Amino acid sequence: MADPVIDTDGLAKRYGHTDALVDLTLRVEPGEIFGFLGPNGAGKTTAVKLLLGLARATGGSGTVLGAPLGDRAARHEIGYLPELFRYQPWLNAREVVELHARLRSVHGGDRGRAGGGAAHDPIAALDTVGLADRAGDAVGDFSKGMQQRLGLAVALLGAPRLVILDEPTSALDPVGRANVRSIVRGAAEAGSTIFLNSHLLTEVERVCDRVAIVDHGRVLASGRMDDLLGEPQVRLRITDLAAADVAELRRFGRLAVGEDGWLTITGIDSERIPDVVAAVVGAGGRVHAVDPARSTLEDLFMRLVGNAGAGAGSDSDSGSGSGSGGVVA
Amino acid sequence: MSGIRVIARLTLAEAARRRILWVLLVLTLLSVALTTWGIERLVALGRLEGDVTEVEIQVAVSQVLILVAFMFSFVLAMTAAFLGAPSIAADLESGVAHAMLARPIRRSDLVVGRWLGLVTIVVTYAALSGLLEIAAVRYVSGYAPPQPWLSVVFLAAQAVVLLTFAMLLSTRLPAIASGAICVVVFGLAWMAGVFAGVGRFFDAGPLVTVAEASRWLLPSDGLWRGTVFALEPPIVIAGLEGFGGPAASAHPFYAATPPPTEFLVWSAAWVVLVLALTSVSLSRRDL
Numbered sequence: 001m002a003d004p005v006i007d008t009d010g011l012a013k014r015y016g017h018t019d020a021l022v023d024l025t026l027r028v029e030p031g032e033i034f035g036f037l038g039p040n041g042a043g044k045t046t047a048v049k050l051l052l053g054l055a056r057a058t059g060g061s062g063t064v065l066g067a068p069l070g071d072r073a074a075r076h077e078i079g080y081l082p083e084l085f086r087y088q089p090w091l092n093a094r095e096v097v098e099l100h101a102r103l104r105s106v107h108g109g110d111r112g113r114a115g116g117g118a119a120h121d122p123i124a125a126l127d128t129v130g131l132a133d134r135a136g137d138a139v140g141d142f143s144k145g146m147q148q149r150l151g152l153a154v155a156l157l158g159a160p161r162l163v164i165l166d167e168p169t170s171a172l173d174p175v176g177r178a179n180v181r182s183i184v185r186g187a188a189e190a191g192s193t194i195f196l197n198s199h200l201l202t203e204v205e206r207v208c209d210r211v212a213i214v215d216h217g218r219v220l221a222s223g224r225m226d227d228l229l230g231e232p233q234v235r236l237r238i239t240d241l242a243a244a245d246v247a248e249l250r251r252f253g254r255l256a257v258g259e260d261g262w263l264t265i266t267g268i269d270s271e272r273i274p275d276v277v278a279a280v281v282g283a284g285g286r287v288h289a290v291d292p293a294r295s296t297l298e299d300l301f302m303r304l305v306g307n308a309g310a311g312a313g314s315d316s317d318s319g320s321g322s323g324s325g326g327v328v329a
Numbered sequence: 330m331s332g333i334r335v336i337a338r339l340t341l342a343e344a345a346r347r348r349i350l351w352v353l354l355v356l357t358l359l360s361v362a363l364t365t366w367g368i369e370r371l372v373a374l375g376r377l378e379g380d381v382t383e384v385e386i387q388v389a390v391s392q393v394l395i396l397v398a399f400m401f402s403f404v405l406a407m408t409a410a411f412l413g414a415p416s417i418a419a420d421l422e423s424g425v426a427h428a429m430l431a432r433p434i435r436r437s438d439l440v441v442g443r444w445l446g447l448v449t450i451v452v453t454y455a456a457l458s459g460l461l462e463i464a465a466v467r468y469v470s471g472y473a474p475p476q477p478w479l480s481v482v483f484l485a486a487q488a489v490v491l492l493t494f495a496m497l498l499s500t501r502l503p504a505i506a507s508g509a510i511c512v513v514v515f516g517l518a519w520m521a522g523v524f525a526g527v528g529r530f531f532d533a534g535p536l537v538t539v540a541e542a543s544r545w546l547l548p549s550d551g552l553w554r555g556t557v558f559a560l561e562p563p564i565v566i567a568g569l570e571g572f573g574g575p576a577a578s579a580h581p582f583y584a585a586t587p588p589p590t591e592f593l594v595w596s597a598a599w600v601v602l603v604l605a606l607t608s609v610s611l612s613r614r615d616l
Contacts, residue, residue: 054615106335
C-alpha cells in the first residue's frame with residue numbers, strides 16, 4: 001500500500017483554555033477525495049492550519065506527504081484554498097496566479113507532475129475556473145464568488161500532489177458549486193489527492209470517497225462513504241398496483257410499505273431503480289414519485305452531531321436531502 | 330527566485346500600484362519648492378538689510394535648513410511608521426498571508442522581503458527629498474552644509490529604525506495600534522534626547538541614565554543628532570560651544586559632536602536584532 005498523503009496521530013490544538021482540536025487521528029490515501037465534515041467551529045480549519053504548518057500542534061504528531069507538518073519541501077506539492085480567501089486586491093487575477101507560481105517555485109524548483117504544462121499556465125489555470133476572460137481585471141473588483149474561484153485556480157496551480165480546500169464553495173451559487181465539484185473530480189482524476197473541508201453535507205456526499213465527521217475538535221466517525229451511509233434505498237409513491245405485484249418488488253431488495261403510502265426498497269442497487277419503475281408500470285401501477293433517498297449522510301451527521309445549533313447545512317439550494325435526484329411524476 | 334526577492338518585488342509593486350510612490354514624489358517636490366521659496370525670501374530680505382553680514386545669512390540659512398530637515402525627519406518617521414505598521418498585520422488580518430505562507434517560503438522571507446521593499450522606499454524618499462532640498466537651498470542661498478551626504482544617510486537611518494520597529498509591532502498588534510505606538514515612541518525618544526541634555530547640564534544622574542537608556546533602546550534621536558551635526562557649519566558649533574557650553578546639548582536642533590562610533594555600531598546591530606526578532610515573532614505565531 002502506498003504511503004498515506006496525510007497521516008495524523010492524536011493531533012491536538014489548544015488555544016488558551018479552549019480545545020480547538022482533540023485527538024485527530026486520520027489517514028488520507030493517495031488519489032482519494034477526502035471529506036472533512038463538521039459544523040461551524042468544529043475544528044476543521046484548525047486541523048487544516050496544523051496540516052499546513054500555519055499553526056503549531058499542542059499535542060500528537062502527523063505527516064503530510066511523508067514529511068513533518070509544515071515542512072517546506074512538502075508545501076511545494078500542496079495547493080491550498082483558505083476559508084478566508086483573500087488575495088492582493090491591487091493585483092489582477094493573472095498576476096495573483098503568477099505570484100503563487102513564483103512562491104511555489106521558491107523551494108525545490110518546479111517539480112510538477114505529468115500534465116503540468118497547462119497547470120502552470122496562468123491563463124489555463126484561470127480558464128479552469130471560468131475566469132480566463134477576467135484575467136486582466138483587478139482582484140479588488142471581483143465578487144466573493146469570483147475571488148473564491150480565483151483561490152481554487154491558485155490552489156490547483158501546478159497540479160500539486162495534495163489540494164486542501166477549506167470550504168471551497170461557501171461563496172458560490174448552485175451553478176458555481178456544481179462547477180467546483182466537477183473541477184475537484186477532474187483534479188483527483190489527474191492524480192491529486194483532495195482534502196475537502198466543508199460543512200455542506202450534500203457537497204461532501206456527492207464528491208468524496210471517504211469522510212471524517214468532526215465536532216468539538218474530535219473525530220466522531222470516519223470511513224468510506226458507502227460504509228458510513230449504510231445500504232442504499234429508494235422510496236416510491238405508487239397507486240393502482242395490486243398487492244401481489246407489490247410483493248413482486250421484493251426481488252429488488254427488502255420491502256417496506258409506510259403508513260404514508262410510500263413504499264421503501266432497501267438494499268437496492270441504484271442502477272436497478274429504472275427497472276423497479278418499469279416493473280411497476282408494466283404491472284399496471286402508476287408511479288407518482290421516485291426518491292433515491294440519499295439523505296443518509298445528513299441522518300448520520302445529525303445523529304452524531306445533534307440537531308441543536310449544529311450549523312451544518314444541506315445546501316438545499318443545490319438540491320439536497322431526500323429530494324436529491326428525485327423525480328416527481 | 331528566492332522568497333525574499335519575490336516578497337520585496339511584491340512590496341515595491343504594491344507601493345507603485347497603490348500610488349504611494351507618486352504621492353511621496355509629489356509631496357517631496359511640493360515641500361522642497363515651498364521651503365526653498367521661503368529660504369530664498371529670507372536670504373533676499375537679509376541681503377537688503379545693510380547691517381546683516383553674509384556670514385550671518387549663511388548661519389541663519391543653516392539653522393533654517395536644520396528645521397526643514399527636522400520636518401523631513403518627522404515626515405519620514407510617519408511614513409516609516411505607517412508603511413511598516415500594516416506591512417505584516419494587514420496581511421494577517423485580511424487573510425492574504427495565509428495563502429502565501431502555505432507556499433514553500435519561510436516566514437522570515439516574508440519579513441525580510443517586506444523590510445527590503447519598504448527600506449528601498451524610505452531610503453529613496455530620504456535621499457531624494459534630502460539631497461534635493463540641500464541642492465535647492467544651495468542654489469538660492471549659496472549655503473552648502475559640510476556633509477550633505479552624511480546628513481541624508483542619518484536621515485534615512487532614522488527612518489529605517491522606525492520602520493523596523495513598526496514591523497516588529499506589526500507581527501503581534503493590529504496595524505493601527507502598531508502605527509500609533511511607533512509614533513508615540515518616536516516622540517518619546519526625541520524628548521529623551523532633550524531630557525538627557527538638560528539632565529547633564531543640571532548634573533541630574535538618574536534623569537541622564539533613564540534618558541540615555543531610552544535613546545539606546547530606540548536609537549532614532551541619536552541618529553537625528555547625526556543629521557543635525559552633518560548640516561551644521563563649524564562656526565555654529567564653535568559659537569554654541571563658546572556661549573552655551575553643556576546647556577547647548579539639550580537643544581534638539583544642535584549637536585556639538587557626531588554620534589559616537591559605538592552608538593552607530595549599536596544602531597546597525599539594533600536594526601539587525603529587531604529584524605531577527607520580527608522574524609521570530611511571526612514564526613512563533615499561530616495564523
